[in-house]
Amino acid sequence: MLSSKNKKKWPTPTQIAGGYSDLLHLTFAEVYKLYLQIYVSCSLTSKKLLSYKSKSPFFNPSSSLVQTSTMADTTASSEMEKSAKIFVAGHRGLVGSAIVRKLQDQGFKNLVLRTHSELDLTSQSDVESFFATEKPVYVILAAAKVGGIHANNTYPADFIGVNLQIQTNVIHSAYTHGVKKLLFLGSSCIYPKFAPQPIPESALLTGPLEPTNEWYAIAKIAGIKMCQAYRIQHQWDAISGMPTNLYGPNDNFHPENSHVLPALMRRFHEAKANNADEVVVWGSGSPLREFLHVDDLADACVFLMDRYSGFEHVNVGSGVEVTIKELAELVKEVVGFKGKLVWDCSKPDGTPRKLMDNSKLASLGWTPKITLKDGLSQTYEWYLENVVQKKQ
Ligand SMILES: NC(=O)C1=CN([C@@H]2O[C@H](COP(=O)(O)OP(=O)(O)OC[C@H]3O[C@@H](n4cnc5c(N)ncnc54)[C@H](OP(=O)(O)O)[C@@H]3O)[C@@H](O)[C@H]2O)C=CC1
Numbered sequence: 153m154l155s156s157k158n159k160k161k162w163p164t165p166t167q168i169a170g171g172y173s174d175l176l177h178l179t180f181a182e183v184y185k186l187y188l189q190i191y192v193s194c195s196l197t198s199k200k201l202l203s204y205k206s207k208s209p210f211f212n213p214s215s216s217l218v219q220t221s222t223m224a225d226t227t228a229s230s231e232m233e234k235s236a237k238i239f240v241a242g243h244r245g246l247v248g249s250a251i252v253r254k255l256q257d258q259g260f261k262n263l264v265l266r267t268h269s270e271l272d273l274t275s276q277s278d279v280e281s282f283f284a285t286e287k288p289v290y291v292i293l294a295a296a297k298v299g300g301i302h303a304n305n306t307y308p309a310d311f312i313g314v315n316l317q318i319q320t321n322v323i324h325s326a327y328t329h330g331v332k333k334l335l336f337l338g339s340s341c342i343y344p345k346f347a348p349q350p351i352p353e354s355a356l357l358t359g360p361l362e363p364t365n366e367w368y369a370i371a372k373i374a375g376i377k378m379c380q381a382y383r384i385q386h387q388w389d390a391i392s393g394m395p396t397n398l399y400g401p402n403d404n405f406h407p408e409n410s411h412v413l414p415a416l417m418r419r420f421h422e423a424k425a426n427n428a429d430e431v432v433v434w435g436s437g438s439p440l441r442e443f444l445h446v447d448d449l450a451d452a453c454v455f456l457m458d459r460y461s462g463f464e465h466v467n468v469g470s471g472v473e474v475t476i477k478e479l480a481e482l483v484k485e486v487v488g489f490k491g492k493l494v495w496d497c498s499k500p501d502g503t504p505r506k507l508m509d510n511s512k513l514a515s516l517g518w519t520p521k522i523t524l525k526d527g528l529s530q531t532y533e534w535y536l537e538n539v540v541q542k543k544q
């Protein structure tokens with residue numbers, strides 16, 4: 153509310169109209185009317201804005217609404233019970249499979265898992281009856297339409313549509329059927345193309361997105377906002393983690409639709425196997441990317457489920473970035489390809505740099521463990537055993 157103290161400092165309408173009527177070549181009455189219109193409209197807007205600000209955690213995280221609604225701001229979290237039923241959505245993907253490994257390592261035995269063909273998460277009625285029947289206690293949402301720069305750029309309708317459907321169905325049904333806590337996973341592409349580096353969580357919605365993946369990014373931003381909205385309105389414990397570029401076992405090694413790291417691993421491997429002289433790499437090689445091994449991400453996801461219950465999403469990165477050229481040289485070395493690199497500049501570079509600011513997660517007590525070099529060697533071994541040998 154505008155205080156009466158502030159109001160008294162304003163000149164009276166008569167003073168204003170008298171002072172400006174000559175200057176503006178208007179009659180005293182015209183200036184007086186104009187002033188009153190501006191004054192009324194400004195004070196109404198201020199009142200509306202101040203009333204919104206006093207209720208909104210975006211403007212005022214310590215507002216009374218936030219204080220009385222325990223879920224809207226950060227609250228104490230408790231560890232997941234080892235016997236609790238946990239639904240890991242997308243358990244056969246890169247992230248979901250790593251989360252299942254991590255949970256099993258930690259002694260969680262009551263996991264509920266469904267393949268895409270057993271449960272299509274884009275079907276609202278199927279998701280609804282799954283939750284009604286299974287009644288999981290915790291949900292980790294790692295099912296999504298995912299792909300690299302080419303896939304994102306080529307299938308924008310799928311990337312926005314499928315992701316909005318999956319996350320809306322799962323988040324809403326999880327809430328409706330009494331799930332205790334849900335973790336939603338977004339991606340570093342939610343941030344503006346030219347965000348400050350390293351990118352803090354607060355950079356969300358501060359500038360235009362990278363065009364090659366804006367459709368996917370908009371869906372992911374909607375997921376974060378949906379979790380926040382359910383926290384505010386329903387005091388429900390939905391949290392969001394934003395992973396950087398990931399890699400590891402069970403990645404997608406498709407030649408066009410995958411992310412850069414698995415794409416290059418496959419291309420270098422096939423070039424080596426075929427004694428090729430050169431390998432084509434997309435773009436200029438100058439973009440910077442931060443890579444995190446998926447086992448580190450899985451560890452962070454379980455950590456967040458156990459220890460974090462906050463309104464704001466949390467970045468999950470490695471803190472280490474390389475240029476695409478450096479990455480290509482590293483993958484080439486790990487695979488043992490001896491030929492040369494050729495750059496295809498007709499392909500998009502995407503965002504020039506996206507290094508996450510990981511200080512929030514670090515301050516909670518989590519840090520990554522796997523170096524890029526070790527992670528690459530381990531992933532290549534996995535690729536040889538699980539993709540190459542299975543084809544033969
Ligand atoms: N990979 C990366 O570099 C990054 C990933 N992330 C996020 O992590 C999460 C997981 O990604 P990732 O593991 O890489 O993706 P994957 O493509 O490896 O796995 C996605 C999983 O979701 C399942 N899925 C897709 N659509 C449906 C559907 N309609 N119904 C049921 N299941 C479905 C897939 O099953 P199926 O294969 O059978 O279709 C698959 O198991 C996503 O939210 C993604 O945004 C964030 C940052 C980086």
Ligand SMILES: C[C@H]1O[C@H](OP(=O)(O)OP(=O)(O)OC[C@H]2O[C@@H](n3cnc4c(=O)[nH]c(N)nc43)[C@H](O)[C@@H]2O)[C@@H](O)[C@@H](O)C1=O
Nearest residue numbers: 299300301304339341365410411412415434435500501502
């Ligand atoms: C995780 C994140 O991943 C996507 O964003 P991205 O980081 O741009 O993803 P990318 O791994 O596909 O490319 C990284 C860089 O690498 C270059 N590059 C070289 N050669 C190949 C190549 O052969 N394949 C691919 N894919 N890229 C190549 C490529 O030109 C680009 O400069 C989002 O769409 C979205 O999915 C998302 O959130």
